[in-house]
Amino acid sequence: MIGQNQWFILVVAIFVVSLVSVGSYYLTRVRKATNATWESLLARLVEVDRDNIAIIAADNDFDIEKSRISSMIGGLAGLEALEANCDVLIDLACHVQNYYPEAVVIAEDLRLKAREVKWHLGRIKGISNTDNLQANFGDYARHAISVYYRMTQSVLALYERSDLPELTELRRAI
């Protein structure tokens, strides 16, 4: 029979192990983020169907049928890739804050907005399995893709300025 004190020690042991694990995991992430270079961050961008994204982003007259948009971006997997790339944008903002404190205002604004876009993409993902919203998926996704396209265009331009050989691959990826 386990007494209260034995339970206490067991719970504290589990608690401390969890605390150390969570702390170590995030400290490793902090260290990686601190040591990351501009290039290594950009290299984390996930490959998406850039041609289709460009077509959807340019569709100002809403010629593309809503139902086609989902398949053009690869459905939920496509949205997840866009979400992952938003994470890269957040990390880029973090990198700028860390190494270029004079740009903290711009970087913080960028970070907040990239987080908001990511939050909305998460919402679309979350509600896309309901019947009502399945029909509206195209509308929501169209907005998200337009924003994403413009954001990545800027990132590509930044990469282009740094004149790196990986540019061709990057263009294909995002």
Added chain:
Amino acid sequence: MQIAGLDNLLWAGGLIGHIVLLCVLFGRRRARRFPVFTALIGVNVLRSLVLYCTLRLGTPYEYFYTYWSLAIVDVGMQLAVVYELASQVFRPLGTWAKDVQNSLLLLILFSVLVAVALTLLAAPPAHDWRQIVVIRGSFFSATLMSELFVGMIALSTTVGLPWKSYTARISQGLGIYSIVCILVEASHSYFGSAAGTALALSLTRLRMFIYIACIGFWVVMLWRNETVAEPLPDDVRLRLALLRSELARDLPGIRAWRRW
């Protein structure tokens, strides 16, 4: 009341370490950036001296109340240091970042609840109510502090807010010390902490040894220069401004999706 050679050494080590750290904080001009942390170290120097005098000249009763009164001040100041460090991370523009306000409140609430629950689970084998309060109080503060430090690191990483070098080092030192304190206080709670017992003494010595190691870590880290900030290249500045304006233009449209 007598103190043994090793305890004398640990006490002196702690006092000298605190004085050296204070010299580094003022000499390297870190005190202006971390006023509360500097005050905590200053209070610890005074605390060591007051406790030494009380131990030599006072009664055990006086020592007990002086020790625990100053321990409460120490915990209060440590919480103030948590606030100081959090404000350096989560207030990049001088005000609390909008996207972390709720998360920070949740973190504090959750940390307090977990610390209370764990403290209530403890059943220290002591008969004197003062000992029970001391054991539970020490365990509660150690648990709360370690949760707050780990939670702050997790939250800042998730939202993409960077830790400046010195802020990170002070947090790491306090976080590691708090986790060690949980283990020490949990042992006190399990085995009892009757003054003078070999185990209680060993645990207290272990805690003091780890703390002196943390002081050494802070001395070295705060002495070193922080990574020098680079000037932002003009093209990067231009592109960031462009990206920012594009996002500002697009966000109202995205926010309209919230209609559902």
